[in-house]
Amino acid sequence: DGGITQSPKYLFRKEGQNVTLSCEQNLNHDAMYWYRQDPGQGLRLIYYSQIVNDFQKGDIAEGYSVSREKKESFPLTVTSAQKNPTAFYLCASSISGWDGYTFGSGTRLTVV
Amino acid sequence: KQEVTQIPAALSVPEGENLVLNCSFTDSAIYNLQWFRQDPGKGLTSLLLIQSSQREQTSGRLNASLDKSSGRSTLYIAASQPGDSATYLCAVKGYQAGTALIFGKGTTLSVSS
Numbered sequence: 251d252g253g254i255t256q257s258p259k260y261l262f263r264k265e266g267q268n269v270t271l272s273c274e275q276n277l278n279h280d281a282m283y284w285y286r287q288d289p290g291q292g293l294r295l296i297y298y299s300q301i302v303n304d305f306q307k308g309d310i311a312e313g314y315s316v317s318r319e320k321k322e323s324f325p326l327t328v329t330s331a332q333k334n335p336t337a338f339y340l341c342a343s344s345i346s347g348w349d350g351y352t353f354g355s356g357t358r359l360t361v362v
Numbered sequence: 363k364q365e366v367t368q369i370p371a372a373l374s375v376p377e378g379e380n381l382v383l384n385c386s387f388t389d390s391a392i393y394n395l396q397w398f399r400q401d402p403g404k405g406l407t408s409l410l411l412i413q414s415s416q417r418e419q420t421s422g423r424l425n426a427s428l429d430k431s432s433g434r435s436t437l438y439i440a441a442s443q444p445g446d447s448a449t450y451l452c453a454v455k456g457y458q459a460g461t462a463l464i465f466g467k468g469t470t471l472s473v474s475s
Contacts, residue, residue: 256405283462283463285465290467291467292366292451292465292466292467292468293451293453293463293465295462295463295464298460298462300460306460308462338403340405340406342406342463347460347462348393348394348455349411350394350396350408350411351396351406351408351453351463352408353398353405353406353407353408354405355404355405356403356404356405358403
């Protein structure tokens with residue numbers, strides 16, 4: 251079945267560490283997105299990519315980095331510069347960016 | 363800047379009731395609008411996608427309407443069931459190239475048996 255796979259489901263980060271969240275899709279979608287969800291808040295856009303080797307900052311990109319070397323993969327790195335990284339991270343994809351979005355099951359990141 | 367508001371933030375109803383969830387947006391120049399469902403600790407499941415040229419979409423007991431001129435969409439759930447308990451999110455896509463979905467904060471629905 252086609253879909254989006256996010257891993258790991260749970261991730262713990264120590265102070266000062268960089269961690270990478272994985273997002274893989276087999277839907278043959280061109281566009282991919284990373285959102286952050288905090289309790290009581292809507293989803294906020296971190297980064298998005300409409301084609302391979304190209305990506306754009308969203309509303310809250312500071313402290314995060316991404317790469318898009320393959321169409322299927324859009325990993326998100328949470329760097330030590332992100333001071334409040336504890337949140338639920340959601341990856342999504344869309345055929346071209348103009349169509350409906352499909353979401354993964356999310357990664358919950360906790361700072362310990 | 364586009365803003366999406368969902369009212370109420372939470373709603374509790376007995377099983378069997380028909381209910382309406384509301385979504386409003388400040389910029390009526392939207393390309394499409396999508397309704398999602400989110401269960402606790404899970405990802406988002408797409409329910410309905412309405413293009414700007416459409417007035418409504420239906421899927422089973424769900425019906426979503428769109429009134430662009432007034433900046434509103436409603437999600438109608440018929441004959442609610444306990445399994446409908448979840449958070450429902452509304453999101454809009456603008457016409458500008460390179461923009462992504464903008465989300466409301468959601469309505470958390472609880473259906474009691």
